[in-house]
Each structure stands twice: as structure tokens, then as C-alpha cells.
Amino acid sequence: MSPQPRLKFTVSISPDATDEELLFARQLGIPTAYCWVRDDQSNAAALKALRARIEDAGLQLYMAGNYRIAKSHHIHLATDQRQKMIDEYKALIEALGEAGIPVTTFTWEPDKVWSSAQRSTSRDASARHVDLAELKGRGLTHERIYSEQEIWDNFAYFMDQIIPVAESAEVRMALHPNDPPTDALGGVPCLIRSAETYRRAFAIADSPYLGMEFCCGCWLEGGAAFGDLLAGLAEFVPQDKVLITHFRNVTAPLPVFTETFLDNGYMDMYQIMRELVAQGYAGTVTLDHTPQFAGAYGQGSGTAYAIGYMRALLERACDELGFERPQA
Numbered sequence: 146m147s148p149q150p151r152l153k154f155t156v157s158i159s160p161d162a163t164d165e166e167l168l169f170a171r172q173l174g175i176p177t178a179y180c181w182v183r184d185d186q187s188n189a190a191a192l193k194a195l196r197a198r199i200e201d202a203g204l205q206l207y208m209a210g211n212y213r214i215a216k217s218h219h220i221h222l223a224t225d226q227r228q229k230m231i232d233e234y235k236a237l238i239e240a241l242g243e244a245g246i247p248v249t250t251f252t253w254e255p256d257k258v259w260s261s262a263q264r265s266t267s268r269d270a271s272a273r274h275v276d277l278a279e280l281k282g283r284g285l286t287h288e289r290i291y292s293e294q295e296i297w298d299n300f301a302y303f304m305d306q307i308i309p310v311a312e313s314a315e316v317r318m319a320l321h322p323n324d325p326p327t328d329a330l331g332g333v334p335c336l337i338r339s340a341e342t343y344r345r346a347f348a349i350a351d352s353p354y355l356g357m358e359f360c361c362g363c364w365l366e367g368g369a370a371f372g373d374l375l376a377g378l379a380e381f382v383p384q385d386k387v388l389i390t391h392f393r394n395v396t397a398p399l400p401v402f403t404e405t406f407l408d409n410g411y412m413d414m415y416q417i418m419r420e421l422v423a424q425g426y427a428g429t430v431t432l433d434h435t436p437q438f439a440g441a442y443g444q445g446s447g448t449a450y451a452i453g454y455m456r457a458l459l460e461r462a463c464d465e466l467g468f469e470r471p472q473a
Contacts (some may be wrong), residue, residue, distance in 0.1 A: 147469040150462070152390075152428035153177045154455060156448065158199060160186055161179025169445060170177040173213075173452045177429055179208035179389075181220055187211045187237050192244035207429050208319070208389065211237055218255035222333070223299045224288060231303065236309045247387050248343035250319040250358055253300060253336040256286050258324045264403050270436035275325050275366070277400035286331030293334040300336060304350045317390040320346060321358040323379040325399055326367040340372030340380070347386065356388040357381060362433050363391075365412050368398025374412070375420050382424035383389055390421065392455060393433035404434050407454050418458040430455065 155177040156170050162180075170178060178199050186195060214234050215334050219226040241249055249405045264274035311318055325339035337343060343357055359381065364374040381387050394410030395402040407414050419432065432451040463470045 147467055150422045150459065150468050150471060151425055152421050152459075153205075153207070153427075153429050154452065154459075155179055155389075155429035155431045156183075156452075157431070158204075158206075160195070162198070163375070164202075167199065167204065169383050171203050171432075173449060173455070175204065175452065177205045177207040179207065179429070179431065182209055182211050184211065184213065187233075187240060189243040192240055192246060196244055196246060206246055208250060209246050210251070212251045214304060215249070215251040216257055218287070220303055221253055221255040221296065221299060222291065223295075223302070227299075231306050234307060238307070238310050238314050238316050238318075241316045246316070248317050248319055250321060250389065252323070253296070253320040254321075254323050254335050256331055259330050266403060266404065266405055266436050267409065269434070270406070270438065272436035273404045273434055275399070275402055276323065277327060280325070280327075282328055283331060287333060290332040291334060293329075293336075294450040296334050296336050297349075300346065301349050304355070308354055312352060315362075317354050317356055317388055319356050319358040319389075322360055322363040322367075322371075324360070324363050324366070325402075326363050326371055327399060334469050336462075338367060339370060340377050342385075343381070353385065356386045358389040358391060359387045360391040360393070360433065361412070362393030362395055362404065363416055365393075365410070366393050366399055366402055370399075375416060376435045378417070378420045378424055378426070382421070382426045387426060388428045390426070390428060390430045391433035392417070392430055392451070393435070404436060406436055407451055414454075415461060418455070419462040419465065422459070422462040422468060445448060 153176050156175045158178040158180045159183045160180055199206045209343045212236055217230045219230040226348040259280050261274050261279050263271050263275045266272050322337040323335035327335055364371045394405050394407050394412050394414055396405055397411055435451055460470050
């Protein structure tokens, strides 16, 4: 009997998902979901209720996070609110563990994702655009220039406090790279910008409970400076470090790129899907940022277009590698 591919497609669910939204996910054949929850939902009771609602719709809640906590500049830059935010993060992880939600996610981006003004793709769809020279021309975001060692020290301090809680709660943490993955923006070093910086982060944490969100878009944005994407999968998947994969394509590596539809960028996304299957990847694969379809066609159409394309890539990989095609 041929083996089954282990990866699972996933889709974002809003914290107050309607029956229609959950049905849409099921109609796409998606087995798992992830959700960014509000502060009032960041407790065990609310998370259990959210998980039950999603499971009642026939899905697994694989990941949940709180955007405000997971992307806090207080933690990244060691402000006087750092310990308060870390304590909130600890409470969230304990609540996730009690609710039986196995993965959460975070970044080390004090100013979140940086972008230039949107551009149109070759198919006249509005999409995220980055011109690194324009971003570098902006001023300081936090009043001064930080050294890279300061930011690494802050990361190590956070790991020292949070990893024991994650291990106790049995909740794994997926670290997303900086987007775009350059050296520094707004006076703050971009900590996770290459395969080598991931290796350094994993060495600091020294725990299987720190893994990565393997953002294909960021690897492609970084190009050679980030590292060979397929080699990265071959390195980190067997180590069980890839918990989540963000599936995204772009026009070119930095210094200038525009996000594209999956079939319209500089990367052959089939090669990524094939490598995920070949390596026995068992985490989730999710559509990341995508250009917008027009007007009333925008809601849901981008997701449906991408999932159909991703499913075709997966079926081709299964056929070529001798795996059984997954049943929708």
C-alpha cells in the first residue's frame, strides 16, 4: 500500500467564525484551521469553546495565537512593559495547553511587516509591494538605533522564560521570519532573516518546543542571503523544526518585489510541494498573502483559487513520489 502524505492544508478562521465560513473551509476540503484570537478569548474556557466549535464543523484547530501578545515590541525591545507582556504570553500558552491546541506562533518584528505602496500584478490584481530603498529611507521607529546583540539578548531572555512554560503545557512555538528579511529597518535589526539566524535561535532555545513558520515568501524575498529554500526544507523538516509552512510566491528577491499569485512568481511552487511530501513533512501548509480579486469576487476567491492550485501540486507530487493521493 502506498504511503499517505503527512502534510495538512489549513485555512484562517476568524475568532467569531460563522457557520458559512466553517462550511466554506469544509467545501475546500481543508482538514485544519488556525485562528488569531482576541484578548477576551485568550483564556482556557474561551479557547476550549473555540476548539469545540471548529471541531463540530469537522476541522481541527491546529494553531491559535493572540496578535498583540505574539508581536509585542515590549518583548522584542525590552521596554519597561516586557515582563508584563511575557507573563501574558505565559498565561496564553498555559491556556492553549489546557484547551488542547498544540501550536502557537510569534515573530520578532517590533514593527510587524514592512511594505511599500501596493502595486498591480501582471494580471492587474492589487498586491503587496516592497521597495527596500524606500523602506530604508524612513526614520527611526523607536527613537534610537538598537544593536543586533541587544536584540539577540532580548530573544535569549524571552526563551529562558517561555520555553519551560511551553514544555510544561506541551504547546510548540512557531517562529516566523522578519518580513522583509533585511539587516535592519527603522533602527531595529531584523533578527530572523536567514537559515543561519534560525540555527542560532534554535541553539539558544535548545528545545523541541521552538520550531519555525517556514515562510516560503520570506525565503524567496531573501534569495541567496536567506539560503536555498529547498535545502532549508531538507535540513529543517527532518529535524521536526517546521511546524507551519506559509505558501507564497513573489516576483523577485530583494531589493524590490511584488507578491504574486502562486503560479505567477519567480519560484516554481511545485518544487516546494514536492520537497514537503518527499521529506515527510507533517505540519500544516497555508496560503499566505495573496493578490486581491476584484470587488465582490474578492472574498473567498483568492483562497479558493490558491487551494485548488495547491491541491493539484500535491496530487502531482504524490503521483511522482509514489504516495497515495489524499482524500478531500
